[in-house]
Amino acid sequence: MDTEPQFFETNAAPGVVGQPLSRVDGWAKVTGRAKYSAEYNQLPGLVHAVLRTSDVAKGRVTSIDASAAQRQPGVLAIFTHENLPKLAKTPNNPEDQKAFASSPMSFFPMASDQVHYAGQPLAMVVADTLEHAQYAAALLKVNIAAEVPTASYLDPKATSYVPKSVKGTEGVTKRGDAQAAFRNAPVQLTATYHHATNHHNPMEPGATTAHWEAPDRLTVYDTTQGVSETQKTLAAMLGLATEQVRVVTKYLGGGFGCKAWVWPHVVLAPLAAKAVGRPVKLVLTRPQQFTGMGHREEQEQTLRLGATKEGKLLGIVHEKTSTTSPWDDYAETNSRIINMLYALPAFESTYHLAKASVMTSTSTRAPGDMPGSFAIECSMDDLAYQLGLDPIQVRLLNYAEKDPTNGHPWSSKSLKQCYARGAELFGWSQRNPRNGQTRNGKLLVGYGMATASYPVHNSQGNARVRLYADGRAVVQAGATDLGTGTYTIITQVAADALGVPPQNIRFELGDTILPTTQWSGGSTAAGRVSSSVYLAAQEVWQKLIKMAVIDRKSPLYGAKAADVVMEKGRLQLKADPGKGEAFGEVMKRASLSDVEGTAQGRYGSIYKEPGAAADANMNKEEKDAAAGYSMHAFGAHFCEVHVDPELGTVRVARWVSVMSAGRILNPKTARSQVIGGSIFGIGAALMEQTVRDPNLARYTNADLASYHVPVNADIPDMRVDFIDEHDPHVNAMGVKGIGEISIVGVTAAVANAVFHATGRRLRSLPMTPDKVLAAMRQPA
């Protein structure tokens, strides 16, 4: 390309980018026609696989008696560790791990007789109907020589250690001398925060339908946030070339991080399908979902905050202790947000892990930043009250004008505007500065707020755009839409980039036969896919412009390509817009039915350098260093809670979120993302906890009746606003992403409001009635 545009400038004439377009996949979803991964029933001879999982959390399988199961009608095969076909590469082998794009843990079940966690798959039954498979699986007599498990880091048997690293972050990090800064600080706050185990619980359980179309050609319909990562990982495990595996995810019933990985069932389904010679559908039951696709680990954090008497931060020492699996050093990196959120001169963080009889925990909406924000944002609230400052004031006092971790300027930051706009929308000025003072009948009323932030991660991916002479276009990228609105926002971007109406665009995603792009996670999809589509559309224009300027019949004949621009589907001279023609005319004369463009969209600093090796795995530090900018989205949440001091109930009565996240492609779907993340956070704040029996290390509430996710009646009116940002540094579209920042700070905003209402600080999540009552027994 001669003139690769560096940044998408919204057309002077209003386009559809930034408009509240209704979901283009809405029609399919409201009519029930949207096909999810367990709904490919037309596959020839489709049969059902059902997992049988371990009752106990630790031990060794001594025998599995399948005689009764075998006698059940319709049973086609029963697999255990004794007969499961071997994987070409297995997560159990550290060397093999390197070949996997998305293996969530260094363990694969049914490879030996070892039992490491309750709910671990031990057997798989394949039968002609779901009912036959389910009942046969129940009839398997599994005998296990049980051993005493370790339930969590809180188990007296657990021993904690400081790992070398967790998720690429060092086990111990130091910036300045935070210990000394804290020790010498005139104001010292020390607090410990507890978090229950949480589960993603997307409404659609994990499901894999595997179809061997030929001995060397596998198609998998899977509930995955990343078809390409699943493709590469499955191919490696099954000993196939990447291109021999096709992964399809047209619709995904929520993910929130748990569907970002190739969990055991995703591999077991193709193994079963190959063995029985028929397509196999494997769907996790809801209880299996709790032990099949990871969780957010239970954890505690101690935050020691030192500040001046005026409220300026001097240093923070942060320690986190959490449970991990027998094989992996995994912890959410809570320290990241604590390190960067305020102008903080010195910081130290240490991760402590304890191995227990559980599977490896995994990425859960805003991993690290969500729980990390609870600690820092509650402690900042404490600081405000201790010094008699308004909570917003203390945050402005410590406003980070540049990234304290590396000294880089921000690519853009509109947090002050978020505070101001949020305060205005919420009516923050009405707040009584003293806590425990506002009543509404028997209820205590409190206001709380918290800051949100989430980094702009690097990622990359391709897109293809085919513009037809009749003005219609097909746009393709192997992305996934988790419900985030990818279908819709990319349709909008393509429409504006091609100068055609959105109804002329068909955007296809969720298939590895489409241009490869990375997973939808880490709030990267909107920026990456929109940028790659925008750049692919530019290639279409460049081709058309080149054709026009050498076409004698074109009004643009003889012009310099660089002098021609596209405006609403018309090629015209920059200097003389009257001189030009519609793109269809150029194609018609050349007898071309369509023109195609492709591009690689990059997210983060490197997008500007098309020649550069765009390493999407570059970590945040490397990326920021390369760019010279730190890239984050920022925002603020405000809420009002009503606490019943006698019944212990907390209800959120009002909610306001204001976000600044670069360009907002569609305020309607973006608003939905923000209220969705806030509700997810309200669940974590008030009701969500998975309980593992302290002696048997098995979940006692692995269902949706007793693991409480919020219901409609829990949720008040919610107001969302955006501070629009023009950020030319993050990517070609200037999009930062909003899927995760929406949950960051939410639990703290609720807890801060509870503190304002009651004068009691609850530092253990969720804040259930038992904890509220206990707090109310304490002096304010």
Next chain:
Amino acid sequence: MSSDLFPNADTPPLADNSRRSFLKQSGGILGLALAPPLASQAERLTAYSKVIQGATDITLRVNSQAHTVRVEPRVTLLDTLRERLDLTGTKKGCDHGQCGACTVHINGKRTLSCLTLAVMQQGKEITTIEGLAKGDELHPMQAAFIKHDGLQCGYCTPGQIMSGVACVQEGHATTDAQCREWMSGNLCRCGAYPNILAAVREVASQSSKG
């Protein structure tokens, strides 16, 4: 242990050569069994008694169409819709009446299809999400869900819409608070609740005007 596990290890495989070679590779110890012919027995029983046992043809009226489907008594209405009739718009979120994703209307009442048996619903009028629109014309509740963005991933959406239609018909959507409570039997993990509320309330206000 393997003799217990795989009593039918000698049963000849049914499938093509590729599978047979795969079976050999994996040790040839896969258990394979054939389904016993239960069906004829069941037909004999139903011929002279109301006892239904084993796979049996039953007729269900779904979306104003009669469907004859072969099911065992233990097959739920949900699995009949999804796995036998390919009406996959009705979703399975928990299979235990804890999420509402499988909500359908039976004789006009919202019902969880996961906790009722198909054999129990013969002679009833079953309406699923696929039966709500008239051709390409969406039901007002479907249109309102799109307009107010009452959905994200879409997996709970059919259940929400079936519940919403019933909620309005029942007269339980007259205030925001009432509507929230009477829509609380449908979980939405994406958190579309305020938008769902807006959609249901709008349809309710239109209905009361009309």
Next chain:
Amino acid sequence: MNDFSYTQAATAKEATDLRKATPAGAYIAGGTTLLDLMKAHLAEHPQLVDINQLPLKGIEQTKDGLRIGALETMSDVGEHPLVVQQYPAVSQALLLAASPQLRNMASLGGNILQRTRCGYFRDAAFPCNKRVPGSGCPALDGDHHNLAILGVSDSCIANSYPGDLSVALTAFDAVLTLEKAKGKQRQVPLTEFYLLPGNTLQRETVLEPGELIVAITIPAATHAQRSTYLKVRERSSYAYALASAAVGLDVQGGTIRAARVALGGVGAQPWRSREAERVLTGQPATEATFRAAAAAALQGARPREHNRYKVELAQNTLVRALQQVAG
């Protein structure tokens, strides 16, 4: 689920005869409890007898009170004008339970027979004395934050009935009509229907194998008209109670003439508190009286580490409910 035979019974006689022939079978009405248990492999029955065609419907005034057919659904009863007017606590208990869909399906008979939500009972992988006698009770030292504190034993602390309806019915002296065979009917007060976890952990009610719940009769009373059901839970709807209270008061001139009190969520069975009623009766309808009644109601509580909060919560719930009724 196991494979089973299914029969739609046309008459009560046919239904009870079928069950007599196959004692291990079960009746099915709404199915919301039974199929839930069977899917989780917590119950297995060779035969299901569908009783939905039986004439066990109707809500009518009788000389003994309001008689409700056992096949009436939670929705229909909860919104029935006679129930709303004469037994507000019963209506509220029904409409605060489960979800609209479940209430459309579940029969009153089935509701009364629902089983505990104790996580150890609900998951066949755990030991559980109620399911497998003598296997142990991990709840004692485990997750018992929502288990019972009243009427518990050393081998089981489950709230055998986790729901709401029977709490209200217990408070207002409802009587069940049971039928074992044609012409063999008996009347059992709700207060005597449930069994405490003594030596009969597996037997939770006095219902005999094959016996049908035919009807529920609730006597008319002033205290039933002036009643309420208050439910405290971890989310605003679609959740079981941590604690609940069904209360009714007959207050004249500021003095309590009659009182009915039952607690939910805290007892091994729906917990009628005659102790609280005694404290209330004849006393002024003041917070002090209500506090004293609440203390009496929880006198015998045997909490454990993680459900100790329920003592205070149940008391506060009861006081609040009494305050609401006293107005």
